[in-house]
Amino acid sequence: MTNYIIKRIIRGIITLLIAVSVTFLILRFMPGDPTTIMLDPRMNEAARARLLKEFGLDKSLIVQYFLYIRQLLKGDLGYSFIYRTPVTQVILSRLPWTLLLMGLTQVVTMLIGIPLGVIAGYRKGTLLDHLINAFTIFGISVFIPWLGITLLYFFGYRIPIFPIGGAYTPGVEGITYLKDVFMHLVLPVLTLTLIYLANYVLYMRASMVDVLSEDYIRTARSKGVTENTVVWKHAVRNALIPTVTMAGLLLGRMVSGAVLTETIFSFPGVGRMIYEAVGQQDFPVLQGAFLILAISVIAMNILTDLIYAYLDPRVQLN
Amino acid sequence: MKRYLTLFLVLVLVGTLFSGVIAAQEDKFGGNLNIGITTDPDSLNPFISNDRIGSWILNNIYPTLMVMNENAVKVPYIADKINTSDDGTQVVVKLKEGLEWQDGTPLTSADVKFTGEILYEEKLQWQADVFDEVESVETPDELTVVYNLKRPYPGFIGTFGFWQRIVPKHIFSEIENIREFTNKNPVGLGPFQLVEFKRGQYYTLESVDEWFDSPEGRPYLNKVTFRVYPDVNTMVLALQRGEIDLTAKDIPRSQAKQLEQDPNFEVVQTPSLGFVYMGFNYNNKFLDDIKLRQAIATGVDREKIIGMALQGDGRLIDTGISPVYEEYVNPEAKLPEYSPQGAKAILSQAGYEDTDGNGIVNDPESGEDVVLEMIYDGNDIYLKKTAQILAENYKDIGLRLNLKPLEKSTYSDLLFNQKKFDVNLGGWGIIDEASDSMYTLYHSTAYLNFMSLESDRLDRYMENARFASNKEVMMDNLYAFQQEFVREMPVVTLYVQDYNFAYSNDFGGFTVYPSDLKGLVDPQSLSGVYKK
Secondary structure (H helix, E strand, C coil), X not given: CHHXXXXXXXXXXXXXXHHHHHHHHHHHHCCCCHHHHHCCCXXXXXXXXXXXXXXXXXXCHXXXXXXXXXXXXXXXXXXXXXXXXXXXXXXXXXXXXXXXXXXXHHHHHHHHHHHHHHHHHHCCCCHHHHHHXXXXXXXXXXXXXXXXXXXXXXXHHHCCCCCCCCCCCCCCCHHHHHHHHHXXXXXXXXXXXXXXXXXXXXHHHXXXXXXXXXXXXXHXXXXXXXXXXXXXXXXXXHHHHHHHHHHHHHHHHHHHHHHHHHHHCXXXXXXXXXXXXXXXXXXXXXXXXXXXXXXXXXXXXXXXXXXXXXXXXXXXXX | CHHHHHHHXXXXXXXXXXXXXXHHHHHCCCCEEEEEECCCCCCCCCCCCCCHHHHHHHCCCCCECEEECCCCCEEECCEEEEEECCCCCEEEEEECCCCECCXXXXXCHHHHXXXXXXXXXXXXXXXXXXXXXXXXXXXXXXXXXXXXXXXXXXXXXXXXXXXXECCXXXXXXXXXXXXXXXXXXXXXXXXXXXXXXXXXXXXXXXXXXXXXXXXXXXXXCCEEEEEECCCHHHHHHHHHHCCCCEECCCCCHHHHHHHHCCCCEEEEEEECECEEEEEECCCCCCCCCHHHHHHHHHHCCHHXXXXXXXXXXXXXXXXXXXXCCHHHCCCCCCCCCCCHHHHHHHHHHXXXXXXXXXXXXXXXXXXXXXEEEEEEECCCHHHHHHHHHHHHXXXXXCCEEEEEEECHHHHHHHHHHHCCCCEEXXXXXXXXXXXXXXXXHHCCCCXXXXXXXXXXHHHHHXXXXXXXXXXXXXXXXXXXXXXXXXXXXXXXXXXXXXXXXXXXXXXXXXXXXXXXXXXXXXXXXXXXXXXX
């Protein structure tokens, strides 16, 4: 077990190094440089050169790369070009909001998605199954900004129940603050849930279908176990295994959803920070954001593998 | 008895009315205004911030010597008077009396002198360049700053006075690295002061007790909160919902139209201080021919562009100088009237004929088809539509214009760094100080002259205007410049866009200032806004 964990961690570090390098290169190969966006065109060439030097962009690509890696090893993510503050600070101020949004979305999606998947799998081929399928496919195919704006138009403006934007109303305090934060979360969570529901439903449905045809289910039924127990105890527990794996892997995909959702809902998270940083070619912020993202995806992968091994005795660790 | 009763009733009635009037007047004070912005300001450091959002917020906290009035004329603001000597080499700035920084320290000439020194030494902004022409700075008394210039330079004070926010010396002289200073607790001098902010969410300003420019000596509002809505559709919904009362960012015509019909909102328009143009690269094998440039200019239907691409939200610009700066525009200098026939005539006179019969005229020297490619920022919907109309215009006169929409940074890179393009469609955000800006855009040595235009005559007019010792000389040269400009045709100026801003009818007292840099959130406007 320990050996396995160490091996996985080493592999994780190698993956991380590759991810960091690819991010670095992709950003540098974007056309233009940050000065074309941020500098006033009226700035003369000397001032431009000075700023490039300040950002370390006057050095060769190789030198920049090694300086960046050295900096990373020291645990320093660098300075934001635009905000002129440490990237760690910029990200940390945004991260809690994204974690809140993502966490809540995961929970809600699982709570709705898994039962829906179970029902669809159990009632395979029925009208109910088709309806669930159609609904989730709609969710996965829809364009996030469209869905977001539509929800905002109906539930923010036409029937003004939920606020339009932000994480809370400036100035609220105490218990009202908590309620306010909750109200601001409803529509973004709903949007993300609709989008990601399909992942759980379809996975769960497929593995339910598989599991229900297994021998042990037939055995259970012939033993006279009630149908409810067969489905929810014997089948679901086994069908959950692939779904758990998926939950871990979904994390990376969810970030792309967060970029658009947070932007539409003016939510102050990391996703919106990425959206803004791309427009401003703020390399250090983007590198920092993708680094954190890579770390969490890799960590989730390791964790999923471990959980998987724990859940499924057939997985051999050595 | 009855008479007394009537008298009593009348008195009561008058009294009620009167108290109502008093109450209404008192009611002007108080109220919180929420303003929609699209993203955070780049910095709260008044030296460093260089974007629109930064200006919207910081200009309400830090003062400038001059501001622009509603007619785009620069006038003294915290300066009481600004005088230039007859020979144009000395500028005397006299500050208003009794102004104090928000920590109680009086504003003095030392602050103004210091601001210019740091700006120049550290090259903090583009406007630092104007100090190249400054010989020495004196502060003969607490409220007077004297700038001795190396030679007459009319653009100096308009640039420094309008663009540079003045900072308190007693605070900024203590800062070791001004570039990295984030200025989280600004001590400013303006109608408002920053009390709280959460990056990515909001910036709350509170009004000060005394402000010279407010109608009643202090701002009516208690608080102004700038709230971030990155998506303009969401921002408009927030306005309709009442989360914000005003948009600092301009809104598209379709949404402006919708809000115009809503009795709860007021929509106002203000012209840009810049313009959109089509530029020609002189290094292109076809475009160095002045006849071809003139023919294209004659074939461009600018009215159609304004009517269709901008849906009417724009005005014509004829010379390099925007009609917004009316006093500088030479009324004689005009772009050619739109006439496809006229354009074709110019082309055939110059020897351009469709010799191979493929619908595209051939170059008289090389015999090649005159095919050009135009680059532009493909994410800008106005430019996208304009480009399509231009392509039709080219086709109508027998030329071919291939459209190449690009991502903005690619576009800038091709234009500024590589200068690799045939035709570009682009815009200048803000062009002020006509005497100076023409030089920065079109002089043969100017960095922004990516067209590679080289004209001795234009160069001479621009140099003379830039360093004119008096207004007459400046105007003569600006007029001559414009006359030659519309003949030489290095660019075809297409339009000046009008921006739409919307605000809630719950508030009054707004004044709209030119450009999206100022709009309704200029300090001169916000310091007079009240809740109805």
